[in-house]
Amino acid sequence: MSEPSSAPLFACRDLYLDLGGREILRDIGFEIEPGEVLGIIGPNGAGKTSLLEILSGRYTPKSGEVFYNGRDINKLRLFERARLGIGRTYQTPVVCEDLTVGETFKAARQAYKPYLTRFDAEYAAALVHFTADEDTPCAQLKTFERRQLLLANILMKQPKLLLMDEPAAGLINSEIDQIDSILRMLSKEMNIAVVIVEHRIELLDTIADRVVVMDAGEIIAAGLLGDVVNSPQVRAAYFEHVE
Numbered sequence: 001m002s003e004p005s006s007a008p009l010f011a012c013r014d015l016y017l018d019l020g021g022r023e024i025l026r027d028i029g030f031e032i033e034p035g036e037v038l039g040i041i042g043p044n045g046a047g048k049t050s051l052l053e054i055l056s057g058r059y060t061p062k063s064g065e066v067f068y069n070g071r072d073i074n075k076l077r078l079f080e081r082a083r084l085g086i087g088r089t090y091q092t093p094v095v096c097e098d099l100t101v102g103e104t105f106k107a108a109r110q111a112y113k114p115y116l117t118r119f120d121a122e123y124a125a126a127l128v129h130f131t132a133d134e135d136t137p138c139a140q141l142k143t144f145e146r147r148q149l150l151l152a153n154i155l156m157k158q159p160k161l162l163l164m165d166e167p168a169a170g171l172i173n174s175e176i177d178q179i180d181s182i183l184r185m186l187s188k189e190m191n192i193a194v195v196i197v198e199h200r201i202e203l204l205d206t207i208a209d210r211v212v213v214m215d216a217g218e219i220i221a222a223g224l225l226g227d228v229v230n231s232p233q234v235r236a237a238y239f240e241h242v243e
């Protein structure tokens with residue numbers, strides 16, 4: 001694949017995925033530019049997480065392509081995509097419970113060559129408003145703090161694109177407000193592109209520039225949030241699945 005200068009930062013097209021003999025995703029495609037926030041919404045089971053697994057390199061699609069800066073990255077594995085600047089967060093924030101906060105940052109710094117400095121870690125922690133003392137055992141961190149710690153570890157590497165799976169799941173309103181302001185700052189001030197999966201429409205209202213709506217493995221609508229939520233297909237998908 002050549003690298004036209006007009007290529008979007010990140011794009012996928014014609015993605016199909018089978019798991020356990022079942023078709024999970026069908027004909028998925030979208031593009032995203034630096035600094036943009038693209039929301040992916042849809043009822044539980046729509047295939048949102050499976051899509052992130054493909055984009056981050058954990059699942060191999062049956063067919064279709066993923067491009068980064070115009071380069072075909074289909075064959076690259078998770079850590080290779082991470083090195084290129086694609087960061088991924090998970091719905092369940094898994095930290096190493098045997099380590100302290102300081103030890104976690106140190107391990108993250110030393111995962112890069114050349115090693116990142118303490119300053120890099122402190123800077124990344126400040127970006128996500130993470131304030132836990134470095135002696136704090138990770139086992140004692142709340143869900144929100146775990147998300148902050150993991151996001152800080154990714155931000156140290158100065159990613160160009162974040163793939164985030166339900167970063168607000170299990171959080172209280174004041175924490176969700178902080179996620180909002182953190183993501184706004186990362187996208188609009190640091191020009192990081194963010195693909196954020198969320199099944200609650202109202203949460204994307206303030207941060208998403210555009211949304212893609214998925215249902216039963218397909219994209220059923222795409223565009224501005226205000227426009228797509230009024231589409232009959234989207235309303236039907238939500239009323240069918242959400243009480």
Ligand SMILES: Nc1ncnc2c1ncn2[C@@H]1O[C@H](COP(=O)(O)OP(=O)(O)O)[C@@H](O)[C@H]1O
Pocket residue numbers: 019020024042043044045046047048049050051
């Ligand atoms: N490893 C797997 N093997 C088989 N089916 C799976 C697997 N992971 C997810 N699925 C199925 O794929 C569909 C989409 O799941 P998922 O991507 O987790 O949806 P969402 O994140 O939108 O809730 C669901 O029907 C789910 O049961």
Ligand SMILES: [Mg+2]
Pocket residue numbers: 048049050091
């Ligand atoms: Mg999911």
